[in-house]
Amino acid sequence: MSKNLFNKIWDSHKIASLNSGQDQIFIDLHLIHEVTSPQAFGMLRALGLKIAYPQRTFATVDHIIPTSTLKRPYQDSLAEAMIVAIKENCEEFNIKYFSPEEGSQGIVHVIGPEKGLTQPGTTIVCGDSHTSTHGAFGAIAFGIGTSQVRDVLATQSLALGRLKVRRININGKLAAGVYSKDVILHIIRVLGVKGGMGFAYEYGGSVIDAMSMEERMTICNMSIEGGARVGYINPDQITFDYLQGREYAPAGEKWNEAVTKWKSLASEADAEYDDIVNIQAESISPTLTWGINPGQAMSIGEKIPTLEQIKEEDQGTFEEALEYMKLEAEKPMVGLKINVAFIGSCTNGRLSDLEEVAKYVKGFKVSSNVKALIVPGSMQVKREAESKGLNKIFEEAGFEWREAGCSMCLAMNPDKLQADEICASSSNRNFKGRQGSPQGRTILMSPVMVAAAAIKGEVTDARQLFKI
Amino acid sequence: MTLKKIKSVMGKAVFVSGNDIDTDRIIPARFMKCVTFEGLGQYTFYDVRFDQANKSLNHVLDQPENKNASILISGANFGCGSSREHAPQALFYFGFRAIIAESFAEIFFGNCTTLGIPCISLSKDKINLLVKTLADKNSEIKIDLENKLIEIENLKIDFQMPEEALKSLIEGQWDSLAALLENMPKVKELEKQLAK
Numbered sequence: 092m093s094k095n096l097f098n099k100i101w102d103s104h105k106i107a108s109l110n111s112g113q114d115q116i117f118i119d120l121h122l123i124h125e126v127t128s129p130q131a132f133g134m135l136r137a138l139g140l141k142i143a144y145p146q147r148t149f150a151t152v153d154h155i156i157p158t159s160t161l162k163r164p165y166q167d168s169l170a171e172a173m174i175v176a177i178k179e180n181c182e183e184f185n186i187k188y189f190s191p192e193e194g195s196q197g198i199v200h201v202i203g204p205e206k207g208l209t210q211p212g213t214t215i216v217c218g219d220s221h222t223s224t225h226g227a228f229g230a231i232a233f234g235i236g237t238s239q240v241r242d243v244l245a246t247q248s249l250a251l252g253r254l255k256v257r258r259i260n261i262n263g264k265l266a267a268g269v270y271s272k273d274v275i276l277h278i279i280r281v282l283g284v285k286g287g288m289g290f291a292y293e294y295g296g297s298v299i300d301a302m303s304m305e306e307r308m309t310i311c312n313m314s315i316e317g318g319a320r321v322g323y324i325n326p327d328q329i330t331f332d333y334l335q336g337r338e339y340a341p342a343g344e345k346w347n348e349a350v351t352k353w354k355s356l357a358s359e360a361d362a363e364y365d366d367i368v369n370i371q372a373e374s375i376s377p378t379l380t381w382g383i384n385p386g387q388a389m390s391i392g393e394k395i396p397t398l399e400q401i402k403e404e405d406q407g408t409f410e411e412a413l414e415y416m417k418l419e420a421e422k423p424m425v426g427l428k429i430n431v432a433f434i435g436s437c438t439n440g441r442l443s444d445l446e447e448v449a450k451y452v453k454g455f456k457v458s459s460n461v462k463a464l465i466v467p468g469s470m471q472v473k474r475e476a477e478s479k480g481l482n483k484i485f486e487e488a489g490f491e492w493r494e495a496g497c498s499m500c501l502a503m504n505p506d507k508l509q510a511d512e513i514c515a516s517s518s519n520r521n522f523k524g525r526q527g528s529p530q531g532r533t534i535l536m537s538p539v540m541v542a543a544a545a546i547k548g549e550v551t552d553a554r555q556l557f558k559i
Numbered sequence: 560m561t562l563k564k565i566k567s568v569m570g571k572a573v574f575v576s577g578n579d580i581d582t583d584r585i586i587p588a589r590f591m592k593c594v595t596f597e598g599l600g601q602y603t604f605y606d607v608r609f610d611q612a613n614k615s616l617n618h619v620l621d622q623p624e625n626k627n628a629s630i631l632i633s634g635a636n637f638g639c640g641s642s643r644e645h646a647p648q649a650l651f652y653f654g655f656r657a658i659i660a661e662s663f664a665e666i667f668f669g670n671c672t673t674l675g676i677p678c679i680s681l682s683k684d685k686i687n688l689l690v691k692t693l694a695d696k697n698s699e700i701k702i703d704l705e706n707k708l709i710e711i712e713n714l715k716i717d718f719q720m721p722e723e724a725l726k727s728l729i730e731g732q733w734d735s736l737a738a739l740l741e742n743m744p745k746v747k748e749l750e751k752q753l754a755k
Contacts, residue, residue, distance in 0.1 A: 106749055107742050111732055112723040115742055117749050127643060129594035138736075143743070144750065155592060169592035176594045220642040220666060234642035236670035237596075242736050248746050250735035252723055284579060285636045288665055318639070320665050384579050384639075407578040407634060501588045501641075522583045522640060529587070529606035 095358040096325055097256045097291050100231050104214050106248055113250040119213035121148040121243045122199045123186070125155060125177040126503065127218030131240035132180045142184045143247045149208060150181050151189040153198045154503045158466050158493035161191050170504065184244075197469020197495045200224040200437035204308065205471050207337025211326035211353040216243060221437045221519065223314040226323030227307035228330055229356060231291070233320045254321060255289055255365035258358075260296035263372030268559035270447075271306035272439060272517070272537035274298065276378040276388050278310075278370065279317040283405065284386040287319025290366070293358060294324050298372045304333040305443040312438045313519050316385040325357035377553065379536040380521045381424055382412030387521075391540070391552045394421050415523055416532050417511070424534070424550045430512040432463040432545035433526075434490075434538045436500040439517035440468030442475050444538045449481045451539060451557040457489030458548030464506065465490045466498040490545070502527025515544035564731035565675055568657040568702040570629030573619060574690045575604070580633055581640035582667060586649040588641075599645055600652030620653075630700055632690060633660045635683075638667025647671045657702050659709070659718075661686060672724045675733045677704060679718050689716060704729055 094102070106115040123131075128150070135142070142148065155170040165171040174191075181188035189195040189202055196202075200221050203209040211229035216222060218240045225232035235249065242249055259282075261274060279286075292314050299307065307324050314322025331350050334340045341349040376390035386405065389395065397420045398409050413420065418427075434440070434448060445467065457463045465485050467473040473495050476482060482492045499506040500518035507527025508514055514526055514533050521533035534550065543553035553559060590602040608618040615621055620628075631650065637660035638646060647670045650658070658671065659679045671678050679702060681689070692711050693700075701710040704725060709716040727733045 104749070104753070106745050109735070109738050110730075111727040111735070111738070113735070115739060115746075117746065117753065119753065126591055127645075130596055130644075133595060143746070154588075167592070172594060173592060218642060218644075220640065222642075234666055236642055236644035236647070236666065236673065238644060238670070238673045238734065238736075242739055245736060246739040246743060246746060247750065248739050248742070250739060252721070284639060285662065288662070315640075315666075318636070318664065384581070404635070411577065501583070503588045503591065520581075520583070520640060522581045524587055524606050525583050527589065529611065 092363040093359050093361050095256050095293060095362040095364060096229055096323065096356050097231060097254070097293065099356050100212055100214065101253060109250055111250065113252050115248050116214060116251050117248050118216050118243050119147065120208055120215045122203055122215070122217035122222070123148060123150045123240065124199050124219065125152045125173045127237050128240055129173065129176045129180065130237045131244060132184070134238070134241045135244055140245045142244045145185045147247060148186045148244065149189065150177055150186050151196045151199050151202055152177055152191065153196065154497045154501065156191065156196065156496040157504050158496050158498050158506060161494055167505070194470050197471065198437045198440060198497055200312065201441060201468035201472060204228065204304070205337070205469060207334055207340030210334065210340065211330060212356045216249065220315045221312050223320065223322045224308050224312040224437055226311040226314070226321060227304060229323060229326035229353065231321055231323065234315065254291040256293055257290045257366040257368060258293045258295060258364040260367065260369045261294065261298040261372055262296040262369065263298065265298055265372045265375065268539070268554035269375055269377060270537040270539065271302060271309040273375055273378040275310045275313040276380070276385065276535065277375045279313065279386050280378065280388040281370065282317055282368065283402070284316060284384050285318045287314065287317040290319050291321035291323065292317070292319040293364070294322065299324055300327070303443060304329060305441045308441070309438055313385065316519060326353045327357070377537065377540055379424060379534055379540065379550070381416065381418060383408065383415055383521060383523050385519065385521060385535060387412055389424065391425065394423050395419065397421060425552060427513070427550045429461060429515045429544050429549060431508060431514040432461055432541050433499040433514055433516040433518060434464070434541050435466030435468065435498055436518040437468065438519040439538045440466060440472065442472050444517070445472070445476050445481050448538050448542045449484045452488040452542050452546065453484055455488055455546045457545045460548045461545050463490045463545040464493055464499060466493045467495050470495045499526050501525060515541045515550065517541050562731040562734055563675065565677060565728040565733065566705050568630065568677060569699055570656065571625070571627060572630035572632055572693055572700045573625040573628040574632040574693065575619060576634060578634040579636045579639055582638055582643050582646035583640055585638065585646040586643065591643060591645050596645065596648040597652065599649040600654070603649045603653040624697065627654065629654055629656045630702070631655045631658045632686065633658070635661035637663050639664035642666045644670045647674050647676055651676060659686070659689070672727065672733055673735065675728065677702065677728055679709070679720060681716065681718050685716050
């Protein structure tokens with residue numbers, strides 16, 4: 092039995108054993124954004140500490156940035172104060188800031204990979220739970236709190252307890268119209284929202300092997316929704332091809348050295364795991380949520396379950412979920428009217444997500460009853476989409492084409508649901524109030540399913556509408 | 560940095576029922592537009608405590624008998640979702656100094672421990688017993704971390720907690736920064752080696 096990738100990286104990044112029983116782990120890459128970093132800088136100042144390795148921290152602004160106009164000052168004075176704070180903090184502490192001024196901002200988990208900052212074999216943290224996204228490259232990447240942001244700034248390290256590793260094999264072949272979003276929603280549905288506690292998830296199998304990097308990022312992104320702080324995929328030729336030539340990726344002779352090292356880190360066939368789960372690809376259909384956590388999901392052809400069909404440990408929130416969502420057991424989701432459609436977020440706001448949607452919406456019109464937004468994950472995604480004419484296709488179909496940011500995934504900017512509106516959303520959380528209204532209702536699904544719902548004005552099977 | 564040794568927490572407790580209470584519910588995202596944590600306490604559980612006209616809904620947290628409660632009791636998977644430290648900070652500034660729940664989401668658990676807020680896991684049955692005793696007696700709870708016991712009236716309930724967190728609280732090392740800083744020479748050594 093050999094070591095899996097997680098344990099190889101852990102061991103090579105271990106600085107010391109601490110008295111607490113935790114390990115002190117070196118952090119290669121630290122990403123920060125405007126919401127969870129200002130207090131950490133405040134703590135550093137209060138303690139009179141400097142940043143140990145400013146060149147290992149990169150900043151951007153994503154959560155509060157408006158997507159309809161970038162005009163400053165922002166109408167929301169609190170948001171304005173936050174964007175001022177991150178710029179000033181980066182200047183004072185000499186941190187590279189991907190800013191709106193230079194048009195390089197975007198969702199932190201979209202720009203890390205696209206700049207080539209996210210690399211195999213590294214430890215990556217950010218004050219954001221969806222940092223697990225970067226695990227798609229064979230990195231140990233996870234979200235941290237603000238006191239830990241302070242720790243990383245001051246010491247480039249963290250006090251951590253080692254996780255167990257669960258290998259999740261997805262073998263077989265996905266049917267047409269079934270996407271990586273459906274795969275991860277299915278995994279969470281099967282293993283539960285608490286299932287990953289104490290584990291890092293290693294995703295593998297023929298389905299994962301065949302996926303593009305962007306599809307893999309969607310899978311790793313939602314690991315935390317299954318309770319797993321870390322999710323990763325072993326690096327392979329697809330990973331290397333994606334990275335080669337990117338701004339911060341190794342170049343020249345260093346490239347070959349890096350690839351040799353990265354290859355040696357991947358878990359081998361005889362790697363040891365604490366648990367193994369096998370899922371057959373053919374059992375996965377387009378999947379969507381009906382409740383108030385991402386595990387409360389069903390396939391598009393099913394009906395909302397009854398209490399008896401729910402695992403006992405999950406029964407506690409069943410009634411609460413149906414009451415909040417104003418839905419009934421044993422009814423289909425197909426045909427449910429929606430008010431808003433949102434395509435974007437660190438889960439599904441990348442170029443391939445937008446290309447896939449554009450492929451199908453040509454010639455269709457968004458329902459007059461639906462407000463439909465498409466929010467690119469970064470300014471680079473926006474520019475690439477526009478150079479391919481995708482924005483024209485979207486706008487002709489009746490979608491609003493916006494500036495980059497987190498937008499309606501968590502509604503810290505002006506993009507919000509009103510009252511109890513229902514939103515078909517390509518984001519990652521369907522928590523109560525998540526999209527900005529305390530009564531707002533979220534249905535998670537793949538971008539193509541969101542597009543289909545926007546056009547029909549109701550939840551629908553995209554495979555039928557688009558003849559996939 | 561000298562930190563308080565947290566060997567026990569005493570106080571009144573309040574039960575907020577429900578499973579999978581996520582950090583968006585503990586502190587809705589719209590209240591995170593701030594550059595300091597002070598002042599977050601008032602927004603704790605805002606959307607279940609107030610209606611849209613900001614009128615109190617007389618939530619359990621706002622009922623007179625629960626004023627000054629310093630121990631929060633809840634269900635399974637408490638604190639799931641976002642890594643926002645705003646959630647434990649809001650609970651801290653609201654006045655909570657310990658949380659008892661069936662289970663905790665990992666990032667939230669770590670964030671709480673770093674702030675010196677013990678997160679105590681108890682089985683559903685034990686939580687029910689505790690809540691029932693509270694309802695009957697309305698007395699104070701003592702969480703004895705050294706002996707891993709919760710005491711209320713004559714009742715003693717044992718609990719489990721990961722040893723690393725327990726030790727760091729009892730020994731006053733729950734904020735890891737000092738320990739990390741001590742090893743900076745080793746950090747520099749490893750950084751050089753990894754940067755090769």
